[in-house]
Amino acid sequence: MTQERRKFRREGEAQRQGDLIAAALDLIAEGGPQAATVRAIAQRAGVTPGLIRHYFRTKEDLIGAAYAQFVRRMAEDHSATLEGAGPDPLARLARFVWRALCPPLTDSRTVGLWAGFLHLVRNDPRMRNIHRTGYLSFRDPLESLIGECLAATGRSLPPRQLQAEAIAANALIDGLWLEGSVLPEDFQPDELPRLGVEKVGALLGLPLTDHLEDMQ
Amino acid sequence: MTQERRKFRREGEAQRQGDLIAAALDLIAEGGPQAATVRAIAQRAGVTPGLIRHYFRTKEDLIGAAYAQFVRRMAEDHSATLEGAGPDPLARLARFVWRALCPPLTDSRTVGLWAGFLHLVRNDPRMRNIHRTGYLSFRDPLESLIGECLAATGRSLPPRQLQAEAIAANALIDGLWLEGSVLPEDFQPDELPRLGVEKVGALLGLPLTDHLEDMQ
DNA sequence: CCCGAAATTATACGCTTGCAGAATTACCGG
DNA sequence: CCGGTAATTCTGCAAGCGTATAATTTCGGG
Structure with missing residues (x-):
């Protein structure tokens, strides 16, 4: 049983960057910087972790x-x-x-x-x-x-x-x-x-x- | 070449707890909670990480x-x-x-x-x-x-x-x-x-x- | 002087982290 | 309708995390 790949929709750069930033801010507001892990940010933004590195060179840049x-x-x-x-x-x-x-x-x-x-x-x-x-x-x-x-x-x-x-x-x-x-x-x-x-x-x-x- | 075990001195409970607390506060003051890792706290207090668990049931207790x-x-x-x-x-x-x-x-x-x-x-x-x-x-x-x-x-x-x-x-x-x-x-x-x-x-x-x- | 208790170190484990690169999929222009 | 591009997912890795526990060392009392 090969589990299938997750479906997704393409979004513009501005949209996705905005989503990721909003997710990061939510997490930091609730639990501090330690709560804003790459995986948590991606999950809240509704994407997979790898995408962060497509829009930001590093996590520090995103923050x-x-x-x-x-x-x-x-x-x-x-x-x-x-x-x-x-x-x-x-x-x-x-x-x-x-x-x-x-x-x-x-x-x-x-x-x-x-x-x-x-x-x-x-x-x-x-x-x-x-x-x-x-x-x-x-x-x-x-x-x-x-x-x-x-x-x-x-x-x-x-x-x-x-x-x-x-x-x-x-x-x-x-x-x-x-x-x-x-x-x-x-x-x-x-x-x-x-x-x-x-x-x-x-x-x-x-x-x-x-x-x-x-x-x- | 078997590297020898680190020398140490025994200290009272109050002394060591105080050292560990002081180390944790220093680290949090400088870099936030994320900087206060078990290993960093131990190093700054001049002991090895394991000792923390001898004086505090968990890291959260120490904090x-x-x-x-x-x-x-x-x-x-x-x-x-x-x-x-x-x-x-x-x-x-x-x-x-x-x-x-x-x-x-x-x-x-x-x-x-x-x-x-x-x-x-x-x-x-x-x-x-x-x-x-x-x-x-x-x-x-x-x-x-x-x-x-x-x-x-x-x-x-x-x-x-x-x-x-x-x-x-x-x-x-x-x-x-x-x-x-x-x-x-x-x-x-x-x-x-x-x-x-x-x-x-x-x-x-x-x-x-x-x-x-x-x-x- | 040495023995036992307790303080301390050392090692190991399972999990999470940030990051990298390959594989796949969606969408646009023809 | 189809091919190319790039947006997105997937898999993997090395390092660091907190914790557990066994092995050692220190040191006071007999």
Whole structure:
């Protein structure tokens, strides 16, 4: 009884690469890099292991491509949240903070990916650059928004102090993001984004809570 | 030529377990869980792989013990920082925040361990409990300190709002801890703890910066 | 001084891993 | 409808993994 060869369909390069990257990200998010074996990735992508080497020179290349996509998606998703917002800087800042603390940015998958990639990022300068790009693409818009808000309320700061405000606000968001993602059952729905908007406002002395109704 | 057996010295159980745990933590901090193989741990501890199974029933047990020690050390180190402080609640809170953002709590090793353990913590309820213990042993004292400070300045909050303040302050500290640990070259020495004390003060409306001279 | 218990090493096994190359199959252009 | 191309599967390999167990060495007590 010769068992027959598995049937398959041909797909384009972009499709298959996308499938493989998505599978790798899923596995890393759930179980860390150790869970993303060549065989597991292939199985989740619905192909056989050998195909990976047809689209990526090595497994490390695939992981690198996956990280790049992860960072790019995060940045795109979040910068897109400002498009629907009006012109009022305070409303825009409130929305920016709120959205940073909602899914998909705040969920266990994201922090799982973040932690899973940390050591790869640390030990590979190429990945380190990808990381920095993503970090700044989050902090820079935040700094601009804060600057606009302060200017709108009559205050304005020298660049260095403005940057410090952005770092602190960003840290507050990051910390809430971290806690909410790691211990999700400790927070009620909306508690985290609400807390974020409220406390970033307190940090900067801005009445952000006035814009809470616009959310959700 | 029969190559001779390796010489060795007998050590007590505590000593060897400690060595093995330390070796495992080193490896996880540097390269994540995947770097902490039985053979690598043994080599770094200066013994042969078989010995691990003499002191730990399984590798998973060793990793669990390592995580427990890591969490315990962090909590001990940090709660010890309050012992040298005076009775003034404001000074105590300032010191608490300052110390949380200095080495050894803020360094790349700590965040490396934190990230390395994340997925193990997620998927193992026993480790999850260890984690929660450590997290609360940090947040609870913070909440008490904030309560004392607010009481001392005449304000006092219902428990629920006090807890929210503690969560936010803790998040701010966590976020700064994260950023400082991941991108250490982006911050000058003392910039991070100084920022932390200043911004936690801003968050709570407390004059914490008055106590900055006592640090260092 | 030596003997027994326990600490430590050595060896081996079955399994998984990433990678390589040959074999096969699906699909497109004629 | 058919042939060529390349997308995909299949098989195999060497290395590394955690674990099990037997063989040795150390060292304190008689």
